[in-house]
Amino acid sequence: MSQEKKVVVVTGCSQGGIGYNLCEQFAAQGCRVFATARRIEAMSGLEAFGCEKVKLDVTDEASIKAAFEEIYAKAGHVDILVNNAGAHAIGALLDTDMKMARRCLDVNIFGTLGVCKEVGRRMAERRSGTIVNIGSVVGYVATPWAGIYCLSKAAIHSMTDALRMELAPFGVHAMVVAPGSIKSNIGDVATASISLPEDSLFTRFRKSIETRATSSQAPGCTPTDVFAKNVVNAVMKPRPRNYFTYGRLSTIFLIFYHLPAWLKDTILSRMLGVSKVKISSKND
Structure with a gap:
C-alpha cells in the first residue's frame, strides 16, 4: 500500500520569495502542496510542480477562514503548516512610520497567530501535525535600522516556543526556522519600506540605512533553492x-546571541555604520 501524501500549506508564496521555493521542494518530496498568497497570479508557475493555489491574506480573518475551508474540503486535513508570509520595515526606530510598523507587525505576528489558530486546533484534534514558523537570525539578535522587523521576528520565536509547549500534549510539534541571508526578493521589499523623513536625526546615516535594507542580499548569500531544500529535509524528519x-551569516548571529551585550552592540554598530558618524553637538 502506498503511503498517503503529506498535506502541506505554505503562506506567502509569491514568485521570487522563499515560500515559492519551499512549495517546489515539498512537492519534490511527494507532498500535496497548497500554496497561498494574497494574489493567485503572484504564484504563477507553481502549478507545474503540482501545487494547488489558494488565495489567502493572513491579515484578514475572513480570508484565513475561507482559505482553510477550501483546503480542508479538498484534503481533509493538514500535516504541515509553514507560516512564511512576511512584511518588512526599515529605518531608525525614532523615524518609524507607524502605518508601516503596524503593517509589519500585523503580517508577521498577528498573521502568523491567526493562521496558527485556524490550523492548530484541527491538528490537536487529530493528534498530529507540524507547525513551522519562519523567524530570522535577527529574532536572536536585533540590528540597527530594522528594529520593527527584528522585534516582529523575536515575537515569532517566543510565540512558537509557547505554542510548542502548549501543543505537545496533543502530538503537535511547533518549530522555528530562522533564515540567515537568503537570496530572494526581500531586498526590494525592504528598500520600499524605508522610513527616513526630511527632519530625521539620522539623515547622515542614509547610506547605512539603505545598505541595511539590502544586506541580506549581499554577494555570497545562500541560494533560495538550497535553503528551501535544507528546510524541507529538516521539517520532514520524523522528529x-x-x-x-540556516543560511549565510546564521552562525555569526548565533555567536552574537551568546556575546556580552556591550561587545555585540560594538560589533553590530561598526558593521552597520552606527559608529562611523560622530554626533558632536546639537548644531553639528
Whole structure:
C-alpha cells in the first residue's frame, strides 16, 4: 500500500520569495502542496510542480477562514503548516512610520497567530501535525535600522516556543526556522519600506540605512533553492528539531546571541555604520 501524501500549506508564496521555493521542494518530496498568497497570479508557475493555489491574506480573518475551508474540503486535513508570509520595515526606530510598523507587525505576528489558530486546533484534534514558523537570525539578535522587523521576528520565536509547549500534549510539534541571508526578493521589499523623513536625526546615516535594507542580499548569500531544500529535509524528519537555523551569516548571529551585550552592540554598530558618524553637538 502506498503511503498517503503529506498535506502541506505554505503562506506567502509569491514568485521570487522563499515560500515559492519551499512549495517546489515539498512537492519534490511527494507532498500535496497548497500554496497561498494574497494574489493567485503572484504564484504563477507553481502549478507545474503540482501545487494547488489558494488565495489567502493572513491579515484578514475572513480570508484565513475561507482559505482553510477550501483546503480542508479538498484534503481533509493538514500535516504541515509553514507560516512564511512576511512584511518588512526599515529605518531608525525614532523615524518609524507607524502605518508601516503596524503593517509589519500585523503580517508577521498577528498573521502568523491567526493562521496558527485556524490550523492548530484541527491538528490537536487529530493528534498530529507540524507547525513551522519562519523567524530570522535577527529574532536572536536585533540590528540597527530594522528594529520593527527584528522585534516582529523575536515575537515569532517566543510565540512558537509557547505554542510548542502548549501543543505537545496533543502530538503537535511547533518549530522555528530562522533564515540567515537568503537570496530572494526581500531586498526590494525592504528598500520600499524605508522610513527616513526630511527632519530625521539620522539623515547622515542614509547610506547605512539603505545598505541595511539590502544586506541580506549581499554577494555570497545562500541560494533560495538550497535553503528551501535544507528546510524541507529538516521539517520532514520524523522528529523535527525545535529550531532550524540556516543560511549565510546564521552562525555569526548565533555567536552574537551568546556575546556580552556591550561587545555585540560594538560589533553590530561598526558593521552597520552606527559608529562611523560622530554626533558632536546639537548644531553639528
